[in-house]
Amino acid sequence: MHCAKAWLAGTWRGRPQCEGRKAGGPLQHRLSRDPGQRSGGRRRIADRVYGTVRWIIGAAILAVPLVSADFSGERALEYTRHAVSFGPRPAGSAALRNLRAYIESQLRLLHCQVTEDTFTARTPDGSVEMRNIVARFPGRSGQALVISGHYDTKKLTRFVGANDGGSSTGFLLELARVVAARKWNDDVYIVWLDGEEAFHEWSDTDSTYGSRHLAQRWSHDGTLARVRALINVDMIGDRDLDIEYETNSTPDLLNLVWKCAGDLGYGKYFTNARGPIEDDHLPFLRAGAQALDIIDLDYGPSNSWWHTPSDTMDKLNAHSFQVVGNVVMEALSRLD
Numbered sequence: 001m002h003c004a005k006a007w008l009a010g011t012w013r014g015r016p017q018c019e020g021r022k023a024g025g026p027l028q029h030r031l032s033r034d035p036g037q038r039s040g041g042r043r044r045i046a047d048r049v050y051g052t053v054r055w056i057i058g059a060a061i062l063a064v065p066l067v068s069a070d071f072s073g074e075r076a077l078e079y080t081r082h083a084v085s086f087g088p089r090p091a092g093s094a095a096l097r098n099l100r101a102y103i104e105s106q107l108r109l110l111h112c113q114v115t116e117d118t119f120t121a122r123t124p125d126g127s128v129e130m131r132n133i134v135a136r137f138p139g140r141s142g143q144a145l146v147i148s149g150h151y152d153t154k155k156l157t158r159f160v161g162a163n164d165g166g167s168s169t170g171f172l173l174e175l176a177r178v179v180a181a182r183k184w185n186d187d188v189y190i191v192w193l194d195g196e197e198a199f200h201e202w203s204d205t206d207s208t209y210g211s212r213h214l215a216q217r218w219s220h221d222g223t224l225a226r227v228r229a230l231i232n233v234d235m236i237g238d239r240d241l242d243i244e245y246e247t248n249s250t251p252d253l254l255n256l257v258w259k260c261a262g263d264l265g266y267g268k269y270f271t272n273a274r275g276p277i278e279d280d281h282l283p284f285l286r287a288g289a290q291a292l293d294i295i296d297l298d299y300g301p302s303n304s305w306w307h308t309p310s311d312t313m314d315k316l317n318a319h320s321f322q323v324v325g326n327v328v329m330e331a332l333s334r335l336d
């Protein structure tokens, strides 16, 4: 993403670090079973006298992790860690191709409709094949809600993008698991966007390749006319979470999301620091959709972890994913 110049010169760079939001706070939610515990528990159960009955119960529990009603920040963090383990993942790279295969393998477990929006982008480095991943959870109303985020990372030396590219990837994987567990009036689309990052300097033509392509495609095929709201997430895993009030976003959606955050007791994380930020929601806004960006573009001292090799997993925590996950699920429920 990119800050408009006024925003760069103004609010966030000079803003003091937010008090009371430092790392190490207690996690509000914990996974009741992690995969290691599950497999270990299964072996022990099989050894018992009433092993068969217990095994059947255990097998039923094993089926649960595919879908769950509650968003888990811990699990979103682990999905992010797995995404980051693929290494630097710029658009067109083998690492991004491998990550895409992983995302789609996870989606297949959820029995949603998965399509790829494939296109060739003209970049300053030449033609690059890109693919957005679109998961659709069908509803009944004929209308649609969309949650999006990018899964590529900026092409920089030793840059793994734990927060910038990784966090949105992991967040959306966990969100898909939770969305799959519910019935929806509207279609819910979860979209992993390719090519958000500029290859060189951020500009209208060198950035947001995936969202520009999908917005155009959805304009032509009629999907966008059915979209009631699009919420984009980016850089939401920072352990020192402070979401900016992004002023390009649709005011009604800003009001809704900030109201949800306040009602859930998360007001301190959804700040009043105002300013425009350019991100993947813009192509959809320009195409006429209602869209919002949830972003924390205040990452490390004086934003020094942004687009640097310091953007690593140790800067993130599960609580921040939990806060944003709960707010997004609440907003989705109120919109549906």
Ligand SMILES: [Zn+2]
Pocket: 001, 154, 164, 197, 307
């Ligand atoms: Zn970035």
